[in-house]
Amino acid sequence: MANYVLVAGAWLGAWAWDEVAEELRAAGHRAYPLTLSGLAERRGVAPAGQEVHVRDIVAEVERLDLRDVVLVGHSYSGIPVGQAAERIGERLARVVFVDADVPRDGESFVSVAGNGQEVAVAIARNGGWWPPLAAGDFAGQGLTDEQVARIVAGSTPHPGASLTEPAVLGDALPELPVTYVKCLLDWPEPFGRAAELLAGERWRLVELDTGHWPMFSQPHELAAVLQEL
Template sequence: MANIVLAHGAWSAAWAWKKMRPLLQEAGHQFYAPTYTGLGARAHLATPDVDLSTHIQDIVSEIEFEDLNDVVLLGHSYGGMVATGVADKVASQLARIVYIDAFAPKDGQSLFDLVGPKAEGNMRKGAERDGEGWKMPVNPMPPDTAPEDVAWAGPRRRPQPIKTFEQKIKLESTEPLPPRDYIYATRNGPGDPFRQFADRARSEAGWTCHELDTSHNPHITCPNEFMALLTKIMAGGK
């Protein structure tokens, strides 16, 4: 079946996809979920110098060292920044990119550019107050997350190096991109930063937009429904 590579979200890591792993394996897929430098099981490698390019290279290296082709690249949330950078480097090895309630930057944009000055200011203040100026404290999980999932995920989440949100992405490749799908979580609350990308996916060539009746973390809150949509997307469905 498919070679699926994950670019996970901020403050998170491969562990957060624990519910999805058996579903993907049962469907016959090979699932690769590298954890970014400085997060999850690699939190001990966090330094002030870890930036977006570091995380892009984490995923590129996984694809290259595992000799992967025809990759379905999943980018969740901040992972959309990473997936966009990965596609710029290894587009010929990708079959499809699936953005999951994710940021989809254009050349020269940072994540801070995409969330706006208010959200940026709040995160910078948190880093100054609780993260030595360079570690952004974890943000709250969506309010509809089950208490047992909050209890499981909370202790595993780690501060995010601020340069990963500050660095502007640089896109240089002239290779054509594979088909891109956008999964928009319709239960996002006020100040939703992801609607802009869903709207773009509905109107821009090369994109297909899908909706899922969930909040921001479908891999945690509704894995079976999420898996059904991924299966449809990978089969070429709209």
Template sequence: MTRSSSTFVLVPGAWQAGWAWQPVARRLRAAGHQAITLTLPGLADGDSTTGLHLSDTVDHVVSEIDKRGLEQVTLVAHSWGGYAVTAAAHQLIGRVAKVIYYNAVVPKRGVPLTGENEDYSDMIEAAVAASPDDTVSVVIEQVPTLLPDQSAQAQQLFFELLVPQPGAYFTEAIDVPDITALDIPAAYVLSEDDRALARPGAEFAARLGLAPVMVPGGHQSMLTHPDEVAQALLAA
């Protein structure tokens, strides 16, 4: 890697694993950077979801950076992954060079995802109540919201890759302020046709005093427009 290269740690959103970031990660590596795609607890195919809490995702991000001995990391959060990344940054002071939110929640202290949107809250609480293991699953009818510019065949393939999300990841909150309290540079990258966030992405960016950098595509544009997303991360 070059002297000016960075280490990108890419954290996926709900129902997804490291595979969601692979197209972008390959492009970051081709540009001379290290890129690590994480899979959070309970979100690998076949993982147990029993007893998992939001704090487990934070611990996982921190431990993965610790065991690799990484320094000057650029943490990148997709969607719900903003919770884990925000809290992890508070435990990695001095080792995080930048935080980038990509179509992501910028969480408020003490406010879970269910507190950001009443419709989300009702949907999540009903799903958890109906689930035998307190998880939340995507139904096929919701997939066009995530991939609005893709064919029915592509949407079906994406649906088949998703796994149930531990319900506590949506109903629990983090107990730290946003990263403006850490004096860490931040950026917000937003897809032009994102329809899946609990609030408009511009509102989340404004919580950090930022205007979003726009890229084409929908909520999953790291899969459908990886060139543009990778370039936005590099330029952020």
């Protein structure tokens, strides 16, 4: 039995993992979906920073006194998840990046994203928050109209400070047991820091034939990948 700590990407909260968490629990595991500060039911007045999100994850693991932790980060949340993985030490069993950004010391989401300048402008224009996507932005991602409507309805503005503050990392991440789940409809190959670290011996690549939001488009398949770990 493993303890899965599930962290969704930008604009999303713990609710995004409902179907995946249900399958993991039905298989006898424990699943702990986590909402990061400033999102969903944890919306606040001031945009939460990157370090706050890292502490959110570490604090949840310590609060629940979890061991054998499979720490799962989707999309943006790969950045705080990667940092938290270094900090929880022997509690960690594996890290899973689900079509996620992988942190590099001293760099932020905005500094490495292909649309980083566009994101920075959107944050500045919206009082420190990154507005959620519209329904049309999900085209070609393997989602039904109902799934898109669910994502759009549940999304909340993302705290911009978490996207502009740099990651703080040691040297452990390349040596940790990591699985990277690449969603092929979004982009066919890992890129950036993920591509670099997948060339090492400790990182494993798994592919899913779906888009960037597999917890909605293929929850059964994603849960199966997580259980196989």
